[in-house]
Each structure stands twice: as C-alpha cells, then as structure tokens.
Amino acid sequence: MKLQVITLWQPWATWIALGFKTIETRTHGRFASLSETRIGIHAGHHWDEEAYALARAYMTDAQIGITESYKNVRGALVATAFVTEHRELRATDSRASLLWVGGEPKRFGLVLENVERLDPPMPMQGKQGIWSINVTAAK
8 A cells, every 4th residue: 555645854743743733834825636545744854943933832831842852753754644624824823834825835634633643763864845655555
C-alpha cells in the first residue's frame, strides 16, 4: 500500500505529531487531492527559525518546552493523520494552524484528525510537494 506524505520544516511537523497543530497551511491549493485520505507527516532537516515567533500567541509555555525535546528529530516520518478536508482558511482557523491566517496571502489548509505519532520516528529522506512511500499492512 502507498502512503502519500508531505514534508514540513521543524518544529511544524512535531507540532502536528504532538496534536498542537491540527491544520497544516499552504499559500497554494495544490494539496486538495489529499482530502479524505490518511497521509504521512515528515519532518524535514530544516528548522524554521521564525516558527516560535509565529506560533507563540497560540501555544502554552508547556508546549514550547515539550517542543525543545524534539529539536534533533529531523529527516524522519513523525506521524500519520487523516485529512478531513482541504479548504480556504479563515481567521478563526489561526489557533488550530498555530499561525495567523486571516490576512494576505490567502492560505489553504489541510484539516487533520486522528493523528498517530510514530514513536520512534522513522528516518527517511523527504521531498517537496506530495510524495509517497510503500507501507506494509499490520498483520
């Protein structure tokens, strides 16, 4: 079976895996095909130096502290999630996105549910866009 995967910079991928971020955002609508599917969440090698500043208004001190323990998780599949919908975002989606989404540029989101964190994360190379991996069904 193939699992479609998206790569996110850290700590955004970790925030999805931990359940802090339930909407993944993009400034384009090219991920619409992922609606109503289970996808993989891959943590890229890059750490987004602006992430804390962008997300701070929507996070607790405890969540920030937990994030610090995941700083070395890079280049790994960290979770799977079910995409319930893909849609244009509204300002009211900011908390779930951990990012202000009410202005320009217009943002689109993957609304995520049933996140399953991989513990330990599964090391692998990622790619831009949507890519896939082969997974074996549990016996």
